[in-house]
Amino acid sequence: MKEQLQALEKEALEKVDDATSLKELQDVRVAYLGKKGPITEVLRGMGKLSKEERPVIGELANKVRGNIADAIDSKKASIEAAELEKQLEEETIDVTLPGRPVPTGGPHLLTSIVEEIEDLFIGMGFEVSEGPEVETDYYNFEALNLPKGHPARDMQDSFYITEEILMRTHTSPVQARTMNAMEDKRPVKMICPGKVYRRDTDDATHSHQFTQIEGLYVDKNVRMSDLKGVLDRFAKQMFGQEREIRLRPSFFPFTEPSVEMDISCKVCNGEGCSVCKQTGWIEILGAGMVHPRVLEMAGYDPKVYSGFAFGMGPERIAMLKYGVDDIRHFYTNDMRFLKQYHQA
């Protein structure tokens, strides 16, 4: 019997070894270790053995069983590993093929600029105000110290709807509106972005519709040096820490003194180049101390309050910052133009 068991073991181990699939392996398991298998059969014949032989053969049979089972398990593991490997092999893809696109959009360049400026002034304690695009002559001109017949009205030929109603020519009326609406005449610290309209023929540098951002700060003891400090911070954050600013005298009916602010040219660092017309400076915005008539008309006592105001054109800033060469690009909404400014 001993020989029989040993022969069975050898035979089974060979079959395990030959098995190439889990199924074949299972067949071997059933064939040799099953209840009807040859080992069981051998054990069944143990009754014929002597008392001394019985435990020896029993032990041997269990050992043979154990060996075959171990061989099957180990073979199973290796077949499974091979099969997994094969499956993974089959599942391999070309990772260089393009991915499934996701529709992407983004803000208009003007919105990006306006929001950047809004956030910058919000950081300095400003609020954002809005006003109507169709204005009264009073708020657009008179409340800003531009009475009827004032020569400066020529500077901004306007789109009138009636004699008293027009498309606003600047966002400055929001100054007057905000101050007028302030019943307790508290300090005002706001910026106002918006669309404005002028009688211009659309070309590379003119647009009958464009954007403006107006800023106003009215309080007790507002100084012109504060205007300079605020504008300097704005210029450095918007155009880079290396930028210098300078103020030059100018004229706006609603501010006195009035100035224009230049920043040092980024292209030549102030040395002079074609971008800055050899001056080393680039004009960015107009500003000034709020004219006492404007304060007075809005119900603020100019002896108690003073303030500064400034106004700038996001189109111009975008043109300078990104080299956009034609103002009409902002309004034709060419997808190729819009997409350029969707990246962070």
Add this chain to the structure above:
Amino acid sequence: MFVSLNWLKNYVDIDQLSPEDLAELITKSGIEVEGLERFASPANNVVVGYVESCEKHPNADKLNLCQVNVGEETLQIICGAPNIAQGQKVAVAKPGAVLPGNFKIKKAKLRGVESNGMICSLQELGVEEKFVPKEFASGIFVFPEDAEIGADVNELLNLDDIIMELGLTPNRSDALSMLGVAYEVAAILDVPIRLPHTNYHTEEEKVENYVSVKVEAAEQNPYYGAFLLKDVKIGPAPLWMRNYLMAAGIRPINNVVDITNYVLLEYGQPLHAFDFDKFGSDEVVIRMAHEGEKLVTLDNQERTLTSEHLVITNGKEPVALAGVMGGADSEVSEQTTTVLLEAAYFEGQTVRKAAKDFDLRSEASNRFEKGVDPNRVQKAGERACKLLQEYAGATVLNGVFEYDHLDYSEKTVTIWTSTINDRLGTNISNDDIADILRKLNFNYEQDGETFTVYAPTRRQDIVIFEDMLEEVARIYGYDNLPFTLPSGGAQAGGLTKQQELKRYVKRFLEGAGLSETVTYSLTSKERATELVSPEVAEAMVSSVSLAMPMSEEHSTLRLSILPEMLSSVAYNLARKQVNVAYYELGSIFISKEEKVTRQPDEKVRLAGALTGEWLTHPWQQEKKTVDFFVVKGIVEALFESLNLNVTFVQAKVDGMHPGRTAQLFIGDQAIGFVGQVHPQLQKEYDLKETFVFDIDFDYILSIHENEPSFAKIPRYPSVTRDIAIVVDESVQAGALQAAIAHAGGELVKDIQVFDVYQGEHLAEGKKSIAFSLFYQDPERTLTDEEVESSYQAILDAVANEHNAELRG
């Protein structure tokens, strides 16, 4: 204003600075220098030559053979100019000279005869054709007889001059004169100013014997001065004067006209010279024109006047349009011998009106419009008399016949050093202020820190404290102001909830694949009425148009963002950009009046337009073209993210596809629409299938709650049941869904359509719709019986209400 630096040097010393540095200083302290250009490029080796002889070229009819004495030698030069003649003094470019345009002069043979140089025209020396005096325009330039032979022409012709172009703001009309610029430069450089001479010899004979002046419109003409000059000899003005005029951009004509122009530029005071022999009477009457009165102006145009126009008359008829242009009849000509010289103050608005009405903006009208200096009116007349005496041989009669109601007083403005410092944030001393006032040439009285300033009449812009604040600040220098930040309370800035919501919606739509546009608010009258949302159409009475549009295209305020947005879509399609996905947040303008008397209501709308492919992924055979449900999906997701319940109702909207348009409602409130543009309108706009939405964003702003309340995360499992029902094809999914929600009760948390089928295995005119129902109770696990009973209730309801059958 063009400022010749050579001319300016007559009044102030500027030689210590380069023109560039001077320009920079002027720009920084007051007036923007917009350009700095050479009058002409300097020519070397060009000298004055005397034409000793001039004969026909032996071999060429149109050429002359000249012997020209240039000082140390006599050159034989061949010249083709028609106006060359023996005895002239001319500009000779000697061999080796280089003329503008890098034109090198060499010895040459012309038709077999040697030519050693060139006799030049002004154009050849780099002077712009439009400034060249008419008599020299098509030939060589001829110097006055006193020109020194062999002298360098650069200086004689002012070719080395530099022209500074000033960009003047409306308040600085004082710098519309050389003297005004000189005062400005004197203040900046702290140098003295030299004023021109105005003294001349007068005859015994008095002006009154010849002419009288009567002003009948004192308000429009507070001062009128008349000088009378006899024995005038018309001829060319002196060369230096012609040079300065050309440098300032004015073409020289003759001595009388040139002198009035010269004084205009020097003093900023326009003058007018009448030929007194053609004046037509001995009285000057200034009055408003009669309605319909006619005047032929210098440019030979007949002008029909109205009672708003101020005219100079000879007592019978107009001879000049005051401050704008003289009449042709009394124009100074070659034959003129007696000149009536007008130096007057015409009120700005009156001149402005006339200049505008006749489109006659001139150097003169421009200055009157802005207001001339009262103290220079008569002075300018005297200066012209001096020059006419000197350069036109005029005899000046005694006195000036004048009418005078002009206010010559200087305005007083009081300033305090402490207030100046408070406003500027500076630490300027009393002495600094006094010094600044001295530099400005302003008279003042000082009492400690109080200065009473007498603003000179040339500076009409200085009226109030702040005007002086600006004067002090700019002369002190803006560069010297410190940088400070406002000392007022550290106020927190920020966006309002509504502004934040706008930004949120923008970012949401951008994340959903849309690109933001900015389109025009002004569209054509026709477009303004297209694609107007039903609730807008109901609220409005008429569209609002501009009184005087620049073009029909941009004449009317939009009532929808869509028409201009669709134009932008078409713009892209025409450039082969066929996939477009847009949104815009912007105002529309609703007027509730037939005829506009108030500002229209401005309503913020959120609109979008999509066309082309939405998703293309070819190698995986995925392709999705934009359709109704792409756009609806975006709109639904937006409202869901805003936690707002919106319903879509099949609707007809003008300009939209009648079968593919839904109106949007929040409760009973109509808030816009979504759908496909009507194929006919698509064609008009040159579009392919385009889907749009237009939403009343103001309404959303008005109802949106910013803080969502916390909803517990359910702890008990949900149960899903599917139901497929067959209905008539006209029954809408939305209606079934509403019936299911109603009948299913509170436990039904969500209903989703997962299949819609029509065709084989279904009767004609029937369709099958399958829904997934999600049941859940946040407090406990649901029982089968509960779900089953709800399910049955749903089946009964759809059967009753929509004749639906369970699909077998």
